Amino acid sequence: MKTAIVNPQCLVGRRSLQPTALVNKIAIAQYIPLPTGLKGLHKMLKSYIKQIIVTRKEFDARLATEQSRVAALENNLLHTRQALDEGLSAISPSLTACWGALEALSKDHIRVCRALELTYALQQESHLLRLCSQLASKSVNLIFDVGANTGQYARSLLEHGYGGRIVSFEPLSSAYEQLTVSCQEFSQWEVAERFALGETRAETQLNVSDNSYSSSILEMLPAHLEAAPDSHYVGQETVKVLPLDDVAGQHSKDGDVLFIKLDVQGFEKQVLTGGRGTLSQAVGLQTELSIVPLYAGQALLPEMIGFIAKSGFYLWDVIPGFSDPATGKLLQVDGIFFRENVG
Numbered sequence: 001m002k003t004a005i006v007n008p009q010c011l012v013g014r015r016s017l018q019p020t021a022l023v024n025k026i027a028i029a030q031y032i033p034l035p036t037g038l039k040g041l042h043k044m045l046k047s048y049i050k051q052i053i054v055t056r057k058e059f060d061a062r063l064a065t066e067q068s069r070v071a072a073l074e075n076n077l078l079h080t081r082q083a084l085d086e087g088l089s090a091i092s093p094s095l096t097a098c099w100g101a102l103e104a105l106s107k108d109h110i111r112v113c114r115a116l117e118l119t120y121a122l123q124q125e126s127h128l129l130r131l132c133s134q135l136a137s138k139s140v141n142l143i144f145d146v147g148a149n150t151g152q153y154a155r156s157l158l159e160h161g162y163g164g165r166i167v168s169f170e171p172l173s174s175a176y177e178q179l180t181v182s183c184q185e186f187s188q189w190e191v192a193e194r195f196a197l198g199e200t201r202a203e204t205q206l207n208v209s210d211n212s213y214s215s216s217i218l219e220m221l222p223a224h225l226e227a228a229p230d231s232h233y234v235g236q237e238t239v240k241v242l243p244l245d246d247v248a249g250q251h252s253k254d255g256d257v258l259f260i261k262l263d264v265q266g267f268e269k270q271v272l273t274g275g276r277g278t279l280s281q282a283v284g285l286q287t288e289l290s291i292v293p294l295y296a297g298q299a300l301l302p303e304m305i306g307f308i309a310k311s312g313f314y315l316w317d318v319i320p321g322f323s324d325p326a327t328g329k330l331l332q333v334d335g336i337f338f339r340e341n342v343g
Contacts, residue, residue: 131317134316140259140284141164145168146271151168154166154183155186171206179191197264198242205236205239206238207219208237223324224294226326243275245278248275261286263288265294269304272311283339287304305335312339318336
């Protein structure tokens with residue numbers, strides 16, 4: 001079979017065209033004689049098919065390898081899951097027992113804490129009732145509550161049966177604001193002007209503690225901070241200082257039977273020194289007594305007992321106070337003093 005070779009000059013409308021280099025290239029590229037073109041195409045297709053076959057074989061081999069790896073991983077996961085299930089089944093009774101023991105321990109802990117809280121509350125209740133009884137036995141009808149903070153002491157006494165008057169003194173501004181509100185619930189409870197009590201008239205800096213009630217004119221020592229970290233100082237306030245003798249007459253009258261309570265964070269001796277005249281008129285006194293130094297320059301328990309004894313008072317009762325929660329060591333107590341020949 002013969003195949004005609006197309007003449008480039010007769011490609012369009014059988015009109016004669018002048019062959020150019022471009023036309024010749026197109027003709028050569030697009031109108032290759034059929035036998036030659038088919039052979040080349042056939043070879044090219046065979047080459048492509050071979051490549052496809054090789055690629056497919058490589059792909060199948062890699063796929064088989066990955067499938068084997070996935071199967072191995074699945075098998076390992078299955079064995080691991082079975083081992084975990086067996087392990088959990090084995091330890092489940094132990095875990096249940098441990099959980100039960102923890103729950104029982106937690107309940108015991110809660111019961112112990114509640115028992116301790118109740119014991120402490122009962123002790124405080126007992127101390128308050130005993131103090132009220134002591135005040136009644138001495139016919140006390142006026143209490144100077146020095147270092148009142150927000151009024152915890154006065155409120156406790158009034159709620160436990162004390163029926164006399166109470167005058168509270170507090171220098172810390174934030175506590176004083178609360179104190180002036182609290183006192184309005186009781187007609188026999190009044191609050192003096194805001195100032196600190198001390199040995200002489202002065203103006204000084206009051207160190208403000210984070211917990212409010214540990215605020216003091218004196219520097220706090222490490223023993224206090226270690227036992228009560230929330231007592232650290234967070235600021236200062238300028239306060240006026242007056243001797244108790246200068247203000248006592250404004251809040252007392254003839255016939256009053258006076259009892260003085262001090263909670264002034266290490267400043268007890270200075271307050272009593274500035275109130276010698278007032279102290280001489282009192283029948284009793286309650287004050288904090290530090291066993292170890294908690295504030296710089298404060299007088300400790302032996303010195304304070306001696307100082308108070310010189311004014312004619314005897315130690316009547318002791319109430320446990322501030323202690324170190326880590327060691328249980330008692331750091332401070334409240335001493336209650338009365339004159340022997342009164343009541």
